[in-house]
Amino acid sequence: MPSKIKPAVLVTEEQPLEEQKLPQNWPEGITYLTDHTYSDAVTTEQKTALSRTLSDDATWIQVRASEIESPSKNVEIKVITDEKHPACGQRGIFAAHSLIPDSFILLYLGHVHTNALSDTDSKSDYDLNLDGELGLSVDGVNSGNESRHANDYRGISERPNAEFRDCYVQVPSARRAGGMKWERRVAIFVLSAGNAGKRKAGIKAGEEILVNYGKSYWEARKRIASFRHDEAMLKIASLALEG
Numbered sequence: 756m757p758s759k760i761k762p763a764v765l766v767t768e769e770q771p772l773e774e775q776k777l778p779q780n781w782p783e784g785i786t787y788l789t790d791h792t793y794s795d796a797v798t799t800e801q802k803t804a805l806s807r808t809l810s811d812d813a814t815w816i817q818v819r820a821s822e823i824e825s826p827s828k829n830v831e832i833k834v835i836t837d838e839k840h841p842a843c844g845q846r847g848i849f850a851a852h853s854l855i856p857d858s859f860i861l862l863y864l865g866h867v868h869t870n871a872l873s874d875t876d877s878k879s880d881y882d883l884n885l886d887g888e889l890g891l892s893v894d895g896v897n898s899g900n901e902s903r904h905a906n907d908y909r910g911i912s913e914r915p916n917a918e919f920r921d922c923y924v925q926v927p928s929a930r931r932a933g934g935m936k937w938e939r940r941v942a943i944f945v946l947s948a949g950n951a952g953k954r955k956a957g958i959k960a961g962e963e964i965l966v967n968y969g970k971s972y973w974e975a976r977k978r979i980a981s982f983r984h985d986e987a988m989l990k991i992a993s994l995a996l997e998g
C-alpha cells in the first residue's frame with residue numbers, strides 16, 4: 756500500500772525545487788517555507804497593515820535581508836532521544852554555534868491566517884499570535900521552518916534562553932520609495948544579558964534553544980486534553996505546568 760505520508764515539499768519563489776536544501780532532520784510531510792504563505796481570508800488591507808515604509812527613526816526591531824538564511828545557519832534540528840527530556844521522540848532546535856544575547860536567531864514562519872474560527876486549526880500546537888489588533892496568527896502545523904521545533908523550557912531547563920519578539924524584515928518592493936519595505940514578522944531572539952548580566956554568555960553551541968510558550972498555552976492544552984480524554988497530551992501538559 757502506498758504511504759499516506761507525503762514527502763517534504765519546499766515552497767520558494769526564488770529558487771527552483773532541486774536547488775534549495777531542506778534542513779537536516781526536517782520532518783516528512785511538512786512543507787519547508789522560506790517565507791510566509793497567506794490564507795485567502797487575509798485581506799489586502801490586513802496585508803498592507805503588516806508592512807511599513809523605510810524610516811530612519813524606527814524604534815522597532817529590524818532584521819536585514821542579509822541576516823535571513825534558509826536553511827538557518829544558527830540552528831540544527833535534532834530528534835530528541837534523551838528519555839528524561841519531556842519531548843523525547845519529538846524534535847527540538849539546537850544552537851549551531853554560540854549566539855550572543857539579543858541576537859536574531861530565526862524567523863517563525865508558517866501560514867498566516869485570520870483568527871476567525873473558520874480560518875483557524877483549533878488542534879494546532881504550532882499557532883502563534885502575529886498581530887492581535889489585526890486579528891492575525893501564523894500557524895506552523897503543516898508548513899514552516901526550523902522554528903516550529905522550538906520547545907518550551909518547562910521540564911527541560913530552569914529558564915528559557917530565547918524568546919519570540921515582534922520585528923520587521925526587509926523585503927524588496929517596486930512600489931515603495933527606496934525600493935524596499937519592512938514587513939511584520941515574529942522571530943526567535945536570544946534573551947538579553949539581563950541587568951545583572953546573568954545571561955551574558957548567551958546560548959552556547961549545542962545548547963537547546965528554549966522559549967516560554969506561556970502558562971496559558973499549557974493550561975489550554977490541559978483543558979483540550981481533558982475534553983478529548985487524551986491521556987498522553989494531558990500528561991505532557993500537566994508535567995509542563997509542574998516544571
Ligand SMILES: C[S@@+](CC[C@H](N)C(=O)[O-])C[C@H]1O[C@@H](n2cnc3c(N)ncnc32)[C@H](O)[C@@H]1O
Nearest residue numbers: 841842845846880881903904905906907908909
Ligand atoms: C511547537 S511544537 C514544538 C516542537 C515539537 N517538539 C516538534 O518536534 O514538533 C509544541 C509541542 O512540542 C511539545 N513540547 C514542547 N515543549 C515541551 C515541554 N517543555 N514539555 C513537553 N512537551 C513539550 C509538546 O508536544 C507541544 O505541544
